[in-house]
Amino acid sequence: MFKVKISDGTYKNVTGAEVKSFWASMKFQIDKPGTTYPSGTKNGASTDANGVTHFSTDTLTGYQARSPDSSEKDKSFDYLISHELAHNTEAGRAENEWQTKNGTKDADGYYLGNEVLANSVAKTIEDDVGLKPLSSPTYGYDGNVVTLSASVNPSPIETTKAGGTLNLYA
Known part of the structure; x- marks a missing residue:
């Protein structure tokens, strides 16, 4: 479990059980380039009312293009999934x-605080399950957002993932 500081100064817990629940129920849809989402952006959206997380092909190729070096290109998709999962935590x-x-959108239509928090939570989840997070995602990380209580749990529950197994701790 770890604590996450919200912009209003309060803290919310993110538990292994919450992450495991989202991981098990996540659904994705890849949309054609230029799809406009309810948020008004064309970059992708978080989960819709039916529980589906949408990405346009533009979003997927954009994540790879923004990877700092070629060694991180393959990690960009793992990271994108973790980032979207983080948006859906409490x-x-x-x-x-x-x-x-209360926030202000940037030129791309995103709230900086939202994206930094999702990046920081995604990094913490990836660190905890043994994945290597991107070194410098768009909007970066904030080391003051997440406070680790301990590793979520010493015994992993395995969840199948394309190309291997992701250990999520209950």
């Missing part, structure tokens, strides 16, 4: 609610 939803009421 902490991610609370940050989104706060940003929607």
Whole structure:
């Protein structure tokens, strides 16, 4: 379990059980280039009302293009999934609610605080399960957002992942 500081100054816990639940139920849809999402962007959206996370092919190729070097290109898709999962945690939803009421969007239509929090949570999840996070994703990380309580749990529950097994701790 780890604590995540929301922009309003409060903290939310992210647990292995929450991450495992989202991982098990995540659904993805890849859309044609230029698809406009309910958020008004064409870059992709978080989970819709039916529980489906959408990405346009532009988003997928954009993540690879922004990878700092060729050794990170393959990690970009793992990272994208972890990042979107982070948006859907209780902490991610609370940050989104706060940003929607109080935040300022950047030129691309994103709330900086939302993206930094999702990056920081994604990095923590990837570190905990033994993946190597991107070294410098767009919007970066904030080391003050996440406070580790301990490794989520010493005994992993294995969940099948394309190309291997992702150990999520209950």
